[in-house]
Amino acid sequence: MRVGQDRAVPGIPDSVRGAAVLTVVCAAQFMVVLDISVVNVALPSIRTSLGLSDVALGWVVNAYALVFAGLLLLGGRLADLFGRRRMLLAGLGAFAAASLAGGLADSGAWLIGARAVQGLGAAVTAPVTLAILTATFAEGRARTRTLAVWTALGLAGGTAGNLLGGVLTEWGTWRSTLLINVPIALAAIIVAGRVIAVDRPVAPPRLDIAGAVLVTGGLVALAYGIGEAATHGWAAAPAVAGIGVGALLSMAFLLVEAGYAVSPLIPVRLWRIRSVVAGNVLLLLAGACLNPMWFLLTLSMQAGLGYGPLQTGLAFLPHTVVAIVIGVWVTPWLMRRVEGRALIALGALMAAAGFVWQAQLTPDSAYIVGILGPAVVFSVGAGLLNTPVTAAVMSGVAQGDAGAAAGLMNTSKQIGAALGLAVLITVATPGTLAGYNHAFVAIAAVMVVVAAAAALLPAARDSRTR
Numbered sequence: 001m002r003v004g005q006d007r008a009v010p011g012i013p014d015s016v017r018g019a020a021v022l023t024v025v026c027a028a029q030f031m032v033v034l035d036i037s038v039v040n041v042a043l044p045s046i047r048t049s050l051g052l053s054d055v056a057l058g059w060v061v062n063a064y065a066l067v068f069a070g071l072l073l074l075g076g077r078l079a080d081l082f083g084r085r086r087m088l089l090a091g092l093g094a095f096a097a098a099s100l101a102g103g104l105a106d107s108g109a110w111l112i113g114a115r116a117v118q119g120l121g122a123a124v125t126a127p128v129t130l131a132i133l134t135a136t137f138a139e140g141r142a143r144t145r146t147l148a149v150w151t152a153l154g155l156a157g158g159t160a161g162n163l164l165g166g167v168l169t170e171w172g173t174w175r176s177t178l179l180i181n182v183p184i185a186l187a188a189i190i191v192a193g194r195v196i197a198v199d200r201p202v203a204p205p206r207l208d209i210a211g212a213v214l215v216t217g218g219l220v221a222l223a224y225g226i227g228e229a230a231t232h233g234w235a236a237a238p239a240v241a242g243i244g245v246g247a248l249l250s251m252a253f254l255l256v257e258a259g260y261a262v263s264p265l266i267p268v269r270l271w272r273i274r275s276v277v278a279g280n281v282l283l284l285l286a287g288a289c290l291n292p293m294w295f296l297l298t299l300s301m302q303a304g305l306g307y308g309p310l311q312t313g314l315a316f317l318p319h320t321v322v323a324i325v326i327g328v329w330v331t332p333w334l335m336r337r338v339e340g341r342a343l344i345a346l347g348a349l350m351a352a353a354g355f356v357w358q359a360q361l362t363p364d365s366a367y368i369v370g371i372l373g374p375a376v377v378f379s380v381g382a383g384l385l386n387t388p389v390t391a392a393v394m395s396g397v398a399q400g401d402a403g404a405a406a407g408l409m410n411t412s413k414q415i416g417a418a419l420g421l422a423v424l425i426t427v428a429t430p431g432t433l434a435g436y437n438h439a440f441v442a443i444a445a446v447m448v449v450v451a452a453a454a455a456l457l458p459a460a461r462d463s464r465t466r
Contacts, residue, residue, distance in 0.1 A: 012195060020195040021136050022146050024188050025129035026153045028092060031184055032122035033157030034164065035064060035099075037294060039115075041165035041309045042174035046111070049174060056108045062227055063112045067119030068126075069414040070220035074212045076127035076407020077265040080400055081207060084135060085196045087403075088128045089189055095121030096185035103179035114178075127406035132196060134394050134402050145332045147394070148387045152327025155382060158294055159319040166313025206263040214253035215265060219411065222246025223418050230422035266408055267401055276405060278456035279393035280412040282344065285450045286389070287413035288420025289351075289443040290382055295421060296428065296436050297358070301371065304363055304433035315367065319375050326383030340388035341454045347384030348451035354378025355444035359437040385450070392457050420446075 012020075039046070039060060047057050079087045095118055102114030133150055137143040168176040225242020232239060257264040270276050294316075301307040301315055334343055354377030361370045390409070397405040427442050429435030 017195050018136065018142075020191060021132065022149060024191045024195065025088075025132050026150055027184060027188050028088070028125050028192075029129045029150055030153045030157045030160075031181055031188075032068075032095065032126050033154050034161045035118060035122065035181065036068070037158055037161030038165040038168075038177045039174070040295075040298070041162060041313060042169040042177050045169055045174040050105070050108050050111065052108045056112065058231070059112045060108075060115055062224075063115040064119040064122070065414075065418070066220050066223050066227075067116045068122045069223045069411065069418065070216045071120060071123035072127060072411040072414065073215050073219070073265050073404070073407045075124040076131070076403040076405070076410070077208070077212075078124065079128040079131050079403030079406075081263070083199050084128050084132050084403065085192065085198055087124055088132065088192055088196065091121045091124030091128065092185045092189050092192070093121070094118075095125060096182050096189070097121075099178045099181035099185065103175045103182070126410050127403055130390075130394065130406035130409070131402040134397070134406075135199070135399055136196075139395060141332075141336065144335050144387070144391060147391050148332045148335075149328050151387045151390050152324050152331075152383065155290075155323040155327060155386060156320045158291065159316045159323065162294065162298060162316045163313040163320065166309045166311075170310040208257075208263050208265050211253055211256050211265045214249050214256060218246050218249030218253055219415070220246075221249060222415065226415075226418040226422045230418075230425045234422075234426070266404055270397065270401060270405060270408070273396045274456075274458045275392045275396050276408075278453075278458075279389050280408060281456065282389050282450055282453055283393070283409060283412040284416040285446055285453065286348070286382075286385065287416030288423070289355075289446050289450075291413070291417030292421035292424050293355075293378075293440075293443060296424065296439050297371075300361055300433060300436045304361060304436065305365070305370070306363075315371055318372055319379050322376055322379035323383050326380050327387060331384055331387045334384070335388060335391070339459070340392055341457050341459070343388045344385045344454040344457070345451040347381045347386075347388075348447045348454065349381070350384065351378045351381030352444040352447035352451070354381060355440045355447065359440035359444070361433060361437060363433060381447075 043057055043060065046052060046060060052060070075087070075091070098114045098117035098121060102111055102118065105111035105114060130150065133146050134143065137146050164180075165177050168174075168180065221242050223242075223246075225239050225244070225246055228236055228242055229239035234240075257266055258268060297316075298312055301312045302309075307315060331343070338346075354374045357377060358374035365371075393409050394402065394405060424439040424442060427435070428439040
């Protein structure tokens with residue numbers, strides 16, 4: 001493994017350091033993605049334990065998701081301004097403390113507040129993990145392999161959340177779905193403090209306060225409005241208000257960034273890189289499909305096939321295994337032989353085929369034909385397309401902007417996921433297997449659009465054109 005731009009850590013060989021950095025940032029990324037879904041299966045137990053209403057129960061999930069989505073751009077830029085190592089340690093520390101507080105919660109307000117702070121820690125941690133990888137590994141085979149591992153474990157985190165949540169809730173308590181983060185985060189802090197080189201900005205940090213307030217408020221309002229639309233419909237007053245306020249604040253943010261900010265959260269130069277713009281479009285569309293798919297598939301298995309929480313979690317195991325195998329071993333090998341755009345298009349078309357197959361699910365479907373078969377096909381497709389998109393987005397970005405680019409990339413995924421879920425719920429008839437199947441057909445159609453949109457990316461030889 002060839003370690004790149006960050007200077008060496010005294011006393012640690014480059015090969016050992018590279019493996020340790022990859023391990024710690026992937027563990028951190030896996031953990032924050034895991035916590036998006038790990039409490040889903042535990043929600044009935046949380047309701048019983050704390051006596052929560054349906055509204056409060058929804059906020060156990062939304063408090064994390066809203067803060068995570070709203071602060072990703074700010075979290076990414078903080079890494080550029082104050083140092084990647086410092087912000088990783090801060091993000092992991094906040095995440096560990098909030099996980100401990102949530103696991104010990106004795107009221108709904110306490111738990112919801114802890115989940116919001118978890119979202120803050122995740123918003124700092126997620127983009128900085130990618131920025132650290134691009135700073136540690138030089139472009140080429142080493143970076144491709146590390147990005148593949150990072151991407152695969154991020155994908156696996158979504159599926160593993162359902163599995164781990166089911167196992168922990170069935171055999172332990174809902175509190176364990178939060179407390180399990182504490183030893184993982186503490187171990188990551190100890191290792192990160194030893195193997196990640198100290199990095200300092202070349203100029204004094206100048207945080208864009210106005211931009212931070214506008215984009216955070218805009219993204220939180222937008223995510224809230226989209227979530228309300230998913231629950232109550234697009235015409236509901238909270239949905240209209242949230243989306244409207246979010247749109248206005250987001251437009252104000254773009255104006256401030258373009259003309260007034262001295263050190264903008266999203267430097268204008270990033271918008272001049274074709275791979276960054278096109279890659280984020282692809283991530284938005286793919287996120288609108290691949291993230292809500294877990295929600296819809298969970299409902300299909302529980303409401304349509306009668307699976308219990310643990311059975312549903314175990315049913316997701318092949319999705320996790322396939323995502324890791326394809327992402328870690330197959331995709332990097334193919335990326336050395338097949339152009340990124342072609343690989344993205346192939347992966348998107350395979351995913352579309354898998355979702356069309358998934359849409360054939362009936363109450364009488366056996367697991368192998370109804371769940372396992374489609375899972376293999378669309379998980380292979382997802383594994384093929386995600387790493388080339390990530391590599392394309394980050395390839396033309398200067399090190400000083402890596403955190404901002406990573407924050408933008410993660411924001412595209414999260415907003416795409418929220419928007420996709422809201423739209424897909426309107427396509428699906430609640431509580432019916434036929435409705436969920438209609439949603440899978442819609443996902444397949446969008447994945448065909450992703451395949452076509454891969455042509456927007458520059459050819460490999462032009463990926464650094466600004």
